[in-house]
Amino acid sequence: MSDALNYLLKVRKDVVEPYFKALKQGGKHLDVKTRSLLSVITKVDAQTEAGLKQYLVRALRDGNSADEILDAMLVCLPTLGMSKIIWAVDIILKMNLPDFNPELIGKEKQWYKLIAINELEEGISRHDYDGRACFINKKGDEHHVYDSRCPHQAADISLSSLEDTTLTCARHQWKFNVGNGECIENGNRPLNRIEFKIEDGFVYVYS
Ligand code: FES
Structure with missing residues (x-):
């Protein structure tokens, strides 16, 4: 949320809070994916860069593919106009999201072999695969795999x-x-987890 909205929420809570409630209520019959696509469209229309980045990440997290996000923008072409769509795509490209890589777009999820389990060191390590990266946190037999991209x-x-156990x-x-x-300071969303399996002595991620 912007500093201005935070300020208004503090000094005019009685006016601003019902506005947010109405926004939330207005989408209650929509499924999560549709709602997050519409949020992206509102940010493209208003041309707010920070909002677009934030809602784009949320739309991906809610299960939308890059194709679906692009389609949503393009079906709104009559109202957004091509220049706003170009503005949005420029920002998306600068974000360097693997999902929008032309070579990955439309690609089905698949299993990627990362590393032999006996080569994995205790603690956290970073692993690159197919133009993306993830962190594996190993503690004994317990493993957690996170997307390296910030939520x-x-x-x-x-x-x-x-630093110690904090990224x-x-x-x-x-x-x-x-x-x-978990996010422990300054934010409110955890690292995105990636599905993984350990098979035949190797760690695989499904991405
Ligand atoms: S992108 Fe904002 S904290 Fe990571």
């Missing part, structure tokens, strides 16, 4: 930010506990 606006989180996203300083992925 806020999808900045790629560097392993060099690790920090350089863009807006959200901090995450690698033990459970």
Whole structure:
């Protein structure tokens, strides 16, 4: 949320809070994916860059594919106009999201072999695959696998930010506990988990 909205919520709570409630209520008959697509469209229409980045990441997290997001924008072409769509696509491309990579777009999810389990060190490690990356946190026989992209606006989180058990996203300083992925400071969403399996002595991710 912007500083201005936070300010208004503080000093004019009685006026601003019902507005947010109405927005929420207005979408109660829509499924999650549709609602998040519509949120993306509103941000493209209003041309708010931070909002677009945030809602784009949410739309992906809610299960929309890059194809579905592009389709949603294109079916709204008559009202958005091509220049706003181009504006949005420029921002999306600068975000460098693997989902929008022309070589990955439309590609079915599949299993990727990452590393032999006996080569995996205790603690957290970063692994690249097919133009993306993930973190594996190993504690004995327990493993957690997280997307390296920040759940806020999808900045790629560097392993060099690790301090003890905390990863920090350089863009807006959200901090995450690698033990459970929870956001512990500055933000409100956990690291995105990636489905994984250990088979024939190797770690695989489904992505
Ligand atoms: S992109 Fe904003 S904190 Fe990571």
